Amino acid sequence: MNTNNLTASIRKSYFPRVILPAVLIVACIVFAIINPFESRYKSADLKKLSDTADLYENHSGYVRFTAETLYYAGIDYRANGRIRARVYYTINNDVFYFFLISTEELPEDYGTLHNYEMNARLVKNGTLFRRLTVDISKELGFPESDFEDLCSHIIVSQYHYVHGFTSFYLIALLVLCILSVIQLSIIILILAMPQLSHAAFMLRHYGSRRGLYGQACEEFASSATLMEENIYMTENFLIYTSGFHVEIIPLENIVWLYNYNVIHKTKGRAKAYFPLCIVTDCKKIYKIHHINQQTSDKIIDIIQTRYPEVMVGYDN
Structure with missing residues (x-):
C-alpha cells in the first residue's frame, strides 16, 4: 500500500502551522529574559535609600524596606476617581524620597509613620514625579524648579507592589507558553503520524x-x-x-x-x-x-x- 502522496499532502498542510506556536514560545522566552519575573518574588533588601537608583537599574524593582520616619505630604494618589494611596516623603542626605503608601495598608492615624515596614516597588515615572514635585513643593513652600533638583526620581511605591500587574502578566505568559507548547507538540505528532x-x-x-x-x-x-x-x-x-x-x-x-x-x-x-x-x-x-x-x-x-x-x- 503506497501512502506517500496523501500523507505528504497532509504533512505539507501542517508545516506552516508550526510557525505560530514556535514564534510564540520564542517570544515568551525572550520576554521572560528581558523582564525577569523572579524579582517580583525575590524582593531585595533596601538598606539605604541612596541604593534605590542602583537597584532599579539592576532590575531589582521590588524591595523590602523599613522607614524610620515618613511624613505625610498632605496629598493623595488617585486612580479611577478613588484615593488609592497617600503620598509621604522623607529626607536622607539632603535628598527627598517620595513614597506611595496604599490606603489599605495604612493605620487609622496616618499622619507621620515611624519604623514603617513595607514591601514596595521602585517606580520611575516622569509624569508622576513631576506631579508630585509640583504639589509637594507648594505644600512645603519650595520653589518648584529648585525642589526637583533635591528629589530622587525613583518613587518607592507600596501601592504599585500590591496592585501591580506583574502576577497577571506572569500567569498570562505561562498560560500562553504552555498552550503554545501543547499546540506545537500536537503538530509535530501529526507530522510524524x-x-x-x-x-x-x-x-x-x-x-x-x-x-x-x-x-x-x-x-x-x-x-x-x-x-x-x-x-x-x-x-x-x-x-x-x-x-x-x-x-x-x-x-x-x-x-x-x-x-x-x-x-x-x-x-x-x-x-x-x-x-x-x-x-x-x-x-x-x-x-x-x-x-x-x-x-x-x-x-x-x-x-x-x-x-x-x-x-x-x-x-x-
Whole structure:
C-alpha cells in the first residue's frame, strides 16, 4: 500500500502551522529574559535609600524596606476617581524620597509613620514625579524648579507592589507558553503520524478511521483524478488539499450537493467562484472554495451518476 502522496499532502498542510506556536514560545522566552519575573518574588533588601537608583537599574524593582520616619505630604494618589494611596516623603542626605503608601495598608492615624515596614516597588515615572514635585513643593513652600533638583526620581511605591500587574502578566505568559507548547507538540505528532490528522480523524464518522484512511491513501496514490488544482477524485473519495487543511470525503456518505455564486474582487478585477457545498449523512458540511463552475458541475455530475439518490441544488 503506497501512502506517500496523501500523507505528504497532509504533512505539507501542517508545516506552516508550526510557525505560530514556535514564534510564540520564542517570544515568551525572550520576554521572560528581558523582564525577569523572579524579582517580583525575590524582593531585595533596601538598606539605604541612596541604593534605590542602583537597584532599579539592576532590575531589582521590588524591595523590602523599613522607614524610620515618613511624613505625610498632605496629598493623595488617585486612580479611577478613588484615593488609592497617600503620598509621604522623607529626607536622607539632603535628598527627598517620595513614597506611595496604599490606603489599605495604612493605620487609622496616618499622619507621620515611624519604623514603617513595607514591601514596595521602585517606580520611575516622569509624569508622576513631576506631579508630585509640583504639589509637594507648594505644600512645603519650595520653589518648584529648585525642589526637583533635591528629589530622587525613583518613587518607592507600596501601592504599585500590591496592585501591580506583574502576577497577571506572569500567569498570562505561562498560560500562553504552555498552550503554545501543547499546540506545537500536537503538530509535530501529526507530522510524524499523519493518520492522527484532523482529516483522518473525521473519517471516524463514516466507519473505521484506519480502514478508510488506508483506503483513501491507496486510491489517492494509484488512481486519483485531478479535477482542478488541489481537488482530486478517486473511486470512493473526494479529496481536497488546500492551504492549511486536507479534507477526505467518502462519496457514499454524501447526501446533498449544491453550489452558489461568489464574486471575489482583487486589484480592481472581479472573478466569479462557485463554492461547492457537500453535506454528508452525519450532517457535516464541507465547503470547497475557489472552484470554477465547470469543475463544480463536473463533480456534481460524477457523484450523482454513481449515487443517484444524492440530492442536488436548492430552491431560493
